[in-house]
Each structure stands twice: as structure tokens, then as C-alpha cells.
Amino acid sequence: MFKINDNYLKLPGSYLFSTIAKKVAAFKEANPDKDVISLGIGDVTQPLAPAVIDALHKAVDEMSRAETFHGYAPDLGYEFLRSAIVEDDYKARGVEIALDEVFVSDGAKSDSGNIVDIFSQDNVIAVTDPVYPVYVDSNAMSGKTGDYLKDKECWSNVVYMPCTAENDFVPALPERTPDIIYICCPNNPTGTTLNKDQLQKWVDYANEKKAVIIYDAAYEAYISEADVPHSIYECDNAKTCAIEMRSFSKNAGFTGTRLGFTVIPKELKSGDVSLNSLWARRHGTKFNGAPYIIQRAGEAVYSEAGKAQTKEQIAYYMNNAKVIREGLQGMGYTVFGGINAPYIWLQTPDGMKSWDFFDNLLEKANVVGTPGSGFGPSGEGYFRLTAFGSAENTKKALERIKNL
Amino acid sequence: MFKINDNYLKLPGSYLFSTIAKKVAAFKEANPDKDVISLGIGDVTQPLAPAVIDALHKAVDEMSRAETFHGYAPDLGYEFLRSAIVEDDYKARGVEIALDEVFVSDGAKSDSGNIVDIFSQDNVIAVTDPVYPVYVDSNAMSGKTGDYLKDKECWSNVVYMPCTAENDFVPALPERTPDIIYICCPNNPTGTTLNKDQLQKWVDYANEKKAVIIYDAAYEAYISEADVPHSIYECDNAKTCAIEMRSFSKNAGFTGTRLGFTVIPKELKSGDVSLNSLWARRHGTKFNGAPYIIQRAGEAVYSEAGKAQTKEQIAYYMNNAKVIREGLQGMGYTVFGGINAPYIWLQTPDGMKSWDFFDNLLEKANVVGTPGSGFGPSGEGYFRLTAFGSAENTKKALERIKNL
Numbered sequence: 001m002f003k004i005n006d007n008y009l010k011l012p013g014s015y016l017f018s019t020i021a022k023k024v025a026a027f028k029e030a031n032p033d034k035d036v037i038s039l040g041i042g043d044v045t046q047p048l049a050p051a052v053i054d055a056l057h058k059a060v061d062e063m064s065r066a067e068t069f070h071g072y073a074p075d076l077g078y079e080f081l082r083s084a085i086v087e088d089d090y091k092a093r094g095v096e097i098a099l100d101e102v103f104v105s106d107g108a109k110s111d112s113g114n115i116v117d118i119f120s121q122d123n124v125i126a127v128t129d130p131v132y133p134v135y136v137d138s139n140a141m142s143g144k145t146g147d148y149l150k151d152k153e154c155w156s157n158v159v160y161m162p163c164t165a166e167n168d169f170v171p172a173l174p175e176r177t178p179d180i181i182y183i184c185c186p187n188n189p190t191g192t193t194l195n196k197d198q199l200q201k202w203v204d205y206a207n208e209k210k211a212v213i214i215y216d217a218a219y220e221a222y223i224s225e226a227d228v229p230h231s232i233y234e235c236d237n238a239k240t241c242a243i244e245m246r247s248f249s250k251n252a253g254f255t256g257t258r259l260g261f262t263v264i265p266k267e268l269k270s271g272d273v274s275l276n277s278l279w280a281r282r283h284g285t286k287f288n289g290a291p292y293i294i295q296r297a298g299e300a301v302y303s304e305a306g307k308a309q310t311k312e313q314i315a316y317y318m319n320n321a322k323v324i325r326e327g328l329q330g331m332g333y334t335v336f337g338g339i340n341a342p343y344i345w346l347q348t349p350d351g352m353k354s355w356d357f358f359d360n361l362l363e364k365a366n367v368v369g370t371p372g373s374g375f376g377p378s379g380e381g382y383f384r385l386t387a388f389g390s391a392e393n394t395k396k397a398l399e400r401i402k403n404l
Numbered sequence: 405m406f407k408i409n410d411n412y413l414k415l416p417g418s419y420l421f422s423t424i425a426k427k428v429a430a431f432k433e434a435n436p437d438k439d440v441i442s443l444g445i446g447d448v449t450q451p452l453a454p455a456v457i458d459a460l461h462k463a464v465d466e467m468s469r470a471e472t473f474h475g476y477a478p479d480l481g482y483e484f485l486r487s488a489i490v491e492d493d494y495k496a497r498g499v500e501i502a503l504d505e506v507f508v509s510d511g512a513k514s515d516s517g518n519i520v521d522i523f524s525q526d527n528v529i530a531v532t533d534p535v536y537p538v539y540v541d542s543n544a545m546s547g548k549t550g551d552y553l554k555d556k557e558c559w560s561n562v563v564y565m566p567c568t569a570e571n572d573f574v575p576a577l578p579e580r581t582p583d584i585i586y587i588c589c590p591n592n593p594t595g596t597t598l599n600k601d602q603l604q605k606w607v608d609y610a611n612e613k614k615a616v617i618i619y620d621a622a623y624e625a626y627i628s629e630a631d632v633p634h635s636i637y638e639c640d641n642a643k644t645c646a647i648e649m650r651s652f653s654k655n656a657g658f659t660g661t662r663l664g665f666t667v668i669p670k671e672l673k674s675g676d677v678s679l680n681s682l683w684a685r686r687h688g689t690k691f692n693g694a695p696y697i698i699q700r701a702g703e704a705v706y707s708e709a710g711k712a713q714t715k716e717q718i719a720y721y722m723n724n725a726k727v728i729r730e731g732l733q734g735m736g737y738t739v740f741g742g743i744n745a746p747y748i749w750l751q752t753p754d755g756m757k758s759w760d761f762f763d764n765l766l767e768k769a770n771v772v773g774t775p776g777s778g779f780g781p782s783g784e785g786y787f788r789l790t791a792f793g794s795a796e797n798t799k800k801a802l803e804r805i806k807n808l
Binding site for chain 2: 004056060120122
């Protein structure tokens with residue numbers, strides 16, 4: 001008789017954004033006349049850059065002729081894309097990464113969920129709290145998080161590192177030593193960052209404790225301040241302790257186009273075994289590459305035209321961030337983020353519960369955001385708005401919140 | 405201190421096709437003047453069908469305008485694609501599958517590797533032997549296969565069901581009862597099939613033992629004989645025991661375009677828990693959809709033009725299969741497959757070891773195939789050739805083998 005993985009049964013509710021999608025769908029069905037604006041899920045709205053569109057058309061044409069047709073991609077991804085990554089994302093910032101330390105994938109969500117595969121059951125993970133739900137959920141699914149404590153809304157065997165207004169959203173080194181530390185910087189959901197000195201402390205701590213840092217840099221393109229590192233490998237000795245994940249979703253609008261990559265330096269080892277070799281084995285066995293045409297689209301992001309065009313997109317979204325941030329401040333809200341990230345993290349008024357604020361905003365302003373508590377216990381009393389809407393909708397949403 | 409998943413260390417060698425790719429690369433480097441023909445990995449060579457190309461261009465154009473841009477896809481895949489699947493792959497064959505029983509993915513390799521996630525450690529798997537390596541390797545990685553016995557070239561806790569010329573490649577019901585049974589039909593690597601009565605026996609057995617069948621139907625488009633089922637759900641009561649996986653790689657040449665799907669009927673349950681809900685949770689948490697433009701390409705495969713054009717491609721490859729099969733028979737080889745599948749499974753002459761035959765063929769004929777033993781112990785003494793080359797190369801390869 002087959003047995004299911006009953007770790008799945010411990011998971012509370014469904015995936016956060018699935019829950020929100022269902023709530024919004026129910027509201028829309030009951031109120032078909034309402035014009036709902038979503039500043040909820042971090043999904044982009046601007047079209048792909050012209051350079052990316054051109055590359056896609058060209059690659060599609062290649063697929064139409066036998067001489068230029070592409071079948072299975074190389075295991076790690078096409079070299080044209082990995083070279084561009086190595087040059088532009090790393091070498092240009094003084095970081096040396098080898099071609100075979102880059103693994104091209106269908107996105108950072110898959111990678112950050114699948115990375116659990118190469119670690120044993122008995123690792124203790126640490127996460128900033130609040131946190132992008134995939135880190136904890138994927139570890140829960142593989143039985144690494146203990147039991148879910150319903151009253152405390154947290155897992156028994158996870159080290160939570162609160163990030164709130166009180167500590168300026170900078171996590172303190174934990175009392176209990178973790179084995180795997182998830183850091184997302186610029187942070188989703190708070191929109192805050194660590195500067196280079198603050199991140200170096202974590203790198204030193206991980207090396208000292210022989211812990212591994214899973215560093216999610218999906219939002220690095222939004223960094224505007226000089227002392228915020230774009231890669232964890234800008235810190236000294238990070239290659240012996242850190243895995244870095246990147247995405248094309250937010251820097252180039254690939255949420256529906258799907259492309260990302262993970263860097264695992266060969267120096268990162270457990271005894272004699274490099275994590276690079278384990279991930280290579282997983283990648284080769286349980287994945288078959290991102291589509292050729294999408295990898296060509298990714299390459300175009302690094303072209304001169306692609307860089308200029310995606311920079312404009314980011315400026316567009318960051319202008320939205322400014323509108324939200326300053327608009328909310330003008331209404332008396334306390335807000336964070338929005339300087340180096342497309343997320344604004346607001347404190348709910350009068351200590352209102354996050355989900356109550358969600359319902360209120362949906363019902364009265366027809367604006368969708370994300371309840372802070374959905375990201376972890378320390379997110380209670382906070383709420384996330386994203387800058388990924390259109391400029392018009394963003395302004396409209398702010399007007400509606402003002403009239404609440 | 406972080407701990408790795410040391411199940412990975414038990415895996416013998418690297419993924420089969422990575423090993424072959426390395427061997428071939430080394431040969432080419434040492435022999436730059438040789439024209440190597442690959443009938444090895446099951447990778448297609450014909451360009452995408454015009455209807456698919458048109459759909460791709462159209463979808464790319466949609467991504468270039470804000471009004472028609474697509475961000476994150478729905479969790480299960482776009483309804484336009486799932487509807488086409490439900491209608492054409494199932495309803496047209498008398499099988500009722502609900503829209504939310506279809507999960508669109510980036511391919512059958514990912515799905516067949518990732519499906520282990522929803523099962524507990526203590527399931528015993530059964531595989532036909534020889535078998536597509538991903539089933540066993542992915543279970544080994546998650547600790548479900550015991551130890552690798554080097555002398556026997558098999559895992560201690562896997563039920564192997566030999567499929568050889570002796571039993572006409574029809575696996576016998578095993579003595580030890582398995583919990584999860586992998587069946588690939590038409591079969592990779594042997595190119596043989598089960599007819600409906602033979603498959604019904606497996607469905608009945610699985611229902612009786614409360615085992616689950618993971619049915620890989622990646623090659624169903626190549627079926628030419630009337631009594632071979634295209635879907636396991638054509639058998640009675642299969643919905644309570646079977647998961648079916650499909651791919652666009654072989655029926656429409658999507659090996660480098662990446663699209664597939666998995667069907668999990670809601671009736672398939674462990675106690676109260678449906679596997680459909682577990683896979684939905686995994687899909688929502690650790691995957692973010694196939695690209696919009698690729699899902700549109702998949703939809704085009706089901707258009708009238710797409711059907712006619714992909715049918716032609718399949719006829720082209722099946723003509724190659726005929727050339728290989730009859731050519732080899734003419735040389736005195738004993739061959740199997742090639743009637744309902746694009747694979748020809750030959751017996752090596754004079755009981756030569758599979759890898760020796762591989763080396764011989766590569767060095768003397770400059771033709772790449774796949775050693776049977778790479779697919780499991782009962783594959784020893786066999787060798788796989790694929791029909792996915794160009795017609796010209798296929799003929800040339802046969803000439804060279806003739807002159808060996």
C-alpha cells in the first residue's frame with residue numbers, strides 16, 4: 001500500500017498567494033461591477049523590453065529550421081547565457097565566478113524550493129521573520145521543520161529571526177545555531193536591505209558555524225544605495241558558505257516568461273563533497289533545462305539595448321514605489337522599504353490584524369495587498385504593497401486608500 | 405554544521421546521458437575530423453511545426469504590449485491548454501478528465517523526477533528493467549531505494565521486473581508487492597508496448613494491492629497498433645490507482661521548448677487525502693508555471709494544422725525507425741521496438757557487453773547509441789538506437805554499421 005509524504009498534511013492552509021487569489025476571485029464574483037486593483041502578488045505589469053522581444057522572435061525563427069533548431073539544452077544552461085551572467089552580474093562587480101558554478105533554471109521559485117533536496121532531513125533552518133513563504137514551506141514538505149504550532153503560527157524546529165521596526169529590520173544572530181540560513185536581500189516582503197557590513201557579519205557567522213546561507217537576490221536590480229551589495233560574493237569569504245539565487249522575473253519582467261539561475265561556488269563543501277556537484281546531479285536528473293528561446297531572451301537582457309530598456313522599467317516601478325511610500329506617509333502611515341526594493345511594508349493603523357486590514361482594503365477600497373502575517377508571525381500588524389502595478393492604477397489605489 | 409543529503413553519494417556514476425555526452429565530447433576532441441552521428445539520446449532534430457512557430461510569434465507579440473502581457477500563470481497552467489488536453493487527449497478517447505486534474509509543467513522529466521516528493525520514504529518502488537533512469541535515480545536521491553549493490557548493478561530495495569526477449573518484454577507481476585509501480589508505455593528504452601489486456605492486469609493488480617502506478621506515456625503519439633492504449637485511463641478503474649505523465653517533447657519536438665503535463669484523478673486517494681491535492685500543493689509552492697508563450701505553443705499542437713503537421717513529423721521519425729529496424733535485421737541483428745515507438749532495441753552480437761558495443765560503434769562507425777545496461781541490469785547485452793535523427797543521417801549511420 002502506497003504511503004504519502006505526510007509532512008504535507010502539517011502545512012497550514014494553502015500557499016499564501018493561492019489563498020489570496022481565491023479570496024479575490026470570490027470577491028470579484030460577488031461584486032462583478034467593482035474594479036479591483038492588485039498591489040498584492042509581486043507580479044509585473046510592463047511588457048517585455050523590445051530587445052527581449054526581438055531576441056525571442058529571432059530564436060523562434062531558429063526553431064523553425066532544421067539547421068538552427070535546438071533540442072535538449074546543455075545541463076547547466078547555454079554557455080552564451082552563463083557567460084553573460086558571469087561577466088555582467090559578477091565580473092563587473094569584482095567577483096570571479098566560473099561558468100560551471102552557474103545553473104540556469106526556470107526561475108528562483110523552483111530553485112529556492114528544490115534546493116532542500118540536496119540537504120539531509122536533520123538540518124535546522126533559520127529564516128528572517130517575516131519571510132517569503134517558499135523557504136519554510138519547502139522545508140516543511142521535506143520534514144525539516146518539526147511540527148506546526150497553530151497557536152503560535154510557527155514551526156517547532158525553525159529558528160525565526162524577527163525583523164521588525166524595533167530592530168530596523170536587521171536580524172540579530174540567533175541564539176540557537178542553525179545549519180541553513182535563508183537571507184533575501186533586498187528583502188521580500190519588507191523591502192528593506194542589509195548593507196555590506198551587516199551582510200559580512202552573516203557571512204562570517206556562517207563560516208564560523210559551518211552553516212550555509214541561501215541568498216535570494218531576486219530584487220538586486222532595485223538597489224539604489226551604494227553600500228548595499230548586489231551579490232553576497234562581494235563579501236569576503238562568501239564562496240565557502242553561500243549559494244546565491246537570481247531571477248529574471250523582477251529585473252526584466254519575466255514572471256510569465258520564467259528564467260532564473262543559482263550560483264554554487266565549488267569551494268562550498270561538506271567534507272570532500274561540493275554542493276556544486278550535488279546540485280549538478282539534481283539538475284541533470286530532475287530538470288531538463290529552460291527553453292532555448294527563453295535562454296536567448298535572457299541573454300538579450302544583458303545586451304546594451306536590453307540593459308537600457310530594463311533599467312527604464314525598473315525606474316518606472318520605483319517611481320510607483322515612491323508614489324506609494326510618500327502617499328502613505330502623507331496619510332500618516334508608518335512605512336518601510338521602497339528605496340532599494342519594489343515593496344512597501346506598512347504598519348497597519350491602530351494595530352489592526354493583517355488579514356483584517358486585507359479584508360478592509362479589498363472590500364472598501366477594492367485594492368489587493370498582502371497581509372504581513374502571511375509571511376510569518378513577526379509580520380502581524382504589517383501589510384505589503386507592491387510597486388509592480390501600472391502608474392495609473394498605483395495612483396488610483398492610493399486615492400482610494402486615502403478616502404478609506 | 406549543515407549536512408548534505410548523502411543518498412546522493414550512493415548514486416553510481418553520473419546521470420546516464422551526461423556520461424554519454426562526456427564520452428562523445430572526449431572522442432570528438434581526440435578525433436576532430438570524424439563526423440559523429442548521434443542516434444543516442446532521444447532528442448528530436450526536426451524543426452517545430454509551422455502552426456507552433458506561428459503561435460510562438462503571436463504570443464511573443466502579446467508579451468510586447470501591456471494590454472496583452474502575461475505575468476505569473478495560473479497554478480495548474482492556462483485553461484486554454486488544459487481544455488485542449490482534456491478534449492483531445494482524453495475525451496476523444498472516451499476518457500473523462502476534469503480540468504483541475506491536469507497539471508501543466510516544464511516537461512515529463514521534471515514531473516517524473518519530482519513526483520517522489522509527495523510519497524513517504526518507506527515506499528517500495530517497482531520498475532521494469534531496463535528502465536528510463538530518472539525513476540530510479542530520483543527515488544534513490546530521496547532515500548527510497550536502499551543501497552546500491554555494485555556487483556549486481558542494482559539497488560537493494562527496488563523491485564526489478566525484467567523485460568527481455570525471453571518474456572517478450574512484458575513484465576510479470578512481481579513476487580514482492582511494491583507500493584509504487586513505474587510503467588513507461590510505449591517503453592523507453594525497449595520500444596515495446598503493453599496491449600490493453602496486459603495493462604488492465606496491472607491496473608487490477610495495483611487496485612488490489614493499493615499500489616499507485618506512475619504511467620509515463622511520453623511516446624503515445626508513436627502508437628500505430630490498435631490494441632495499444634494511448635492512456636492508462638482507457639483501462640477500467642485506472643483512476644483510483646494511476647498517475648499519467650505526458651510530454652510535448654516527442655509528439656511535437658519540444659525537447660528544447662519544454663512542456664509536459666501530469667494527470668492525477670481526484671479518485672486517487674490515500675485514506676481521505678487525494679494525491680491531486682498534494683501535487684497541487686507542491687506545484688503551487690515549488691514551481692511557477694511553464695512560460696505563457698510555451699503554453700500557447702502547446703495549444704497550437706492541438707489545432708487542426710498543428711495536428712496534421714506533427715503527424716507528419718512522427719511519420720518522418722517512424723520511417724527512420726523502419727530504416728533502422730529493417731536495416732539491422734538485414735544485417736542479421738535481432739531487434740525489437742520501432743513499431744509503436746521511436747526506439748529500436750537491438751541484441752548485441754555474440755553477447756557483447758553493452759558498453760563495449762557502445763565504444764565499438766563510436767570508435768569504428770562514429771555512431772552514438774545508448775548502452776542497454778545503462779537502463780538497468782536486464783539491459784545488459786542490448787543497445788538502443790533512436791529514430792530521431794535526420795533521414796539522411798539515419799541512412800548514413802546504418803551504412804556505417806553495415807561496414808563494421
